[in-house]
Amino acid sequence: xxxxxxxxxxxxxxxxxxxxxxxxxxxxxxxxxxxxxxxxxxxxxxxxxxxxxxxxxxxxxxxxxxxxxxxxxxxxxxxxxxxxxxxxxxxxxxxxxxxxxxxxxxxxxxxxxxxxxxxxxxxxxxxxxxxxxxxxxxxxxxxxxxxxxxxxxxxxxxxxxxxxxxxxxxxxxxxxxxxxxxxxxxxxxxxxxxxxxxxxxxxxxxxxxxxxxxxxxxxxxxxxxxxxxxxxx
Numbered sequence: 128x129x130x131x132x133x134x135x136x137x138x139x140x141x142x143x144x145x146x147x148x149x150x151x152x153x154x155x156x157x158x159x160x161x162x163x164x165x166x167x168x169x170x171x172x173x174x175x176x177x178x179x180x181x182x183x184x185x186x187x188x189x190x191x192x193x194x195x196x197x198x199x200x201x202x203x204x205x206x207x208x209x210x211x212x213x214x215x216x217x218x219x220x221x222x223x224x225x226x227x228x229x230x231x232x233x234x235x236x237x238x239x240x241x242x243x244x245x246x247x248x249x250x251x252x253x254x255x256x257x258x259x260x261x262x263x264x265x266x267x268x269x270x271x272x273x274x275x276x277x278x279x280x281x282x283x284x285x286x287x288x289x290x291x292x293x294x295x296x297x298x299x300x301x302x303x304x305x306x307x308x309x310x311x312x313x314x315x316x317x318x319x320x321x322x323x324x325x326x327x328x329x330x331x332x333x334x335x336x337x338x339x340x341x342x343x344x345x346x347x348x349x350x351x352x353x354x355x356x357x358x359x360x
Contacts, residue, residue, distance in 0.1 A: 136160045137248065138179040140170055140196075141214065142188055146237070150183060150214075153241035154248065167191030171199060174206060181252055186215035186226065194229055201230035207286035208276055210251050214239070227329045232290035233316070234326075250317035254293050264299040267358035269341055271299060280340050287337060290315070294330050295338075298345065298355040307352040327352075 137154050141147040142165045151161045164173055168190030170182075182200075186193040193213055200206040212233040213226045226234050233247055264271040268281045276292060278285040287295065297315050298306070308324035316326070331353055335342040346354045 134160065135181075135252065136162065136179040137181050137183055138170075138173065139163045139183045140167065140188065140193075141165065141183075141185045143185075146185075149241065150244070153245055154183075157245045157249070159248070165189075167193070167196055170196050174200070174209075178206065178209060181210040181212065181248060183212050183214060183248070184231075186213055194226065197226065197229045197231055201286075201288060204284075204286050208289050208292060210289040212247060212251065224325060224329060227326060228333070230288045230333075232288055251289065254289075254315065254317055264296065266299055266302070266344065266355070267340065269338065271296060278338070280338060285337055287334075291330055291334055291337070294327075295334055295341075298353070302355050302357055305348050305352060305354045309352075311352065 135158070137159045139147060139150045139154070139161055141150060141163070144165070147163055147165065151163055154161045162173075162179065164170065165188075167188035170184075170191065174182075184193045184196060188196075191199075193215070197211060197213070200209060200211065207230075211231050212235060213231040214235050214237065215226075216237040232251055235244060235247060262272065262274045264273065269278065270280075271278050271292075273296065278287055278292065278295065294311070294315050297311065308327045311327050312324065331345060331347075335345060344356045344358065346356055348354055
């Protein structure tokens with residue numbers, strides 16, 4: 128029985144027709160509805176006509192490359208929270224970090240296992256839409272509305288990516304607790320992540336930059352992880 132709703136849509140942006148076909152078939156078998164485009168220049172116009180539930184974005188594309196697209200999407204409030212998984216043949220850590228810094232939620236290196244790809248897509252979507260718990264979380268003047276996927280500080284909106292939102296939610300749900308990087312990878316990323324714990328550090332740094340009021344409250348536990356201190360601590 129499929130674990131994915133047939134209405135869950137994934138937009139695949141890949142210029143290699145063989146890889147694009149493999150991606151589309153793997154996702155369709157898993158129960159996703161799949162749309163495909165091959166040019167980076169077509170991504171933004173396609174999204175303006177209607178957003179998918181997740182974007183699977185190749186790094187090297189004709190027209191606009193994946194990094195430029197990711198930067199543009201994160202700068203636009205209407206697409207800032209769109210879940211993005213980047214796909215690339217470049218395995219260097221520096222390339223992965225650049226993609227994550229620009230707002231990608233995950234990063235998969237070619238060649239990839241179709242089963243792992245589907246697992247990562249499901250994990251990101253599951254955590255982006257996960258139900259349960261309180262509908263609102265607060266930390267000082269920061270308010271997170273989970274159902275509406277909104278974060279405000281002193282009433283002003285803060286634009287977070289899907290993974291930044293989930294990481295912040297996890298921190299707010301566990302105030303005062305020391306959280307290891309491995310635990311965060313397991314509970315927030317949702318699988319045995321192979322991209323290294325630098326991923327957590329990148330996302331924490333982005334949270335501190337986007338929510339300065341929270342920056343001093345996120346304590347770094349040397350060589351271990353992080354802890355969210357109570358307001359005023």
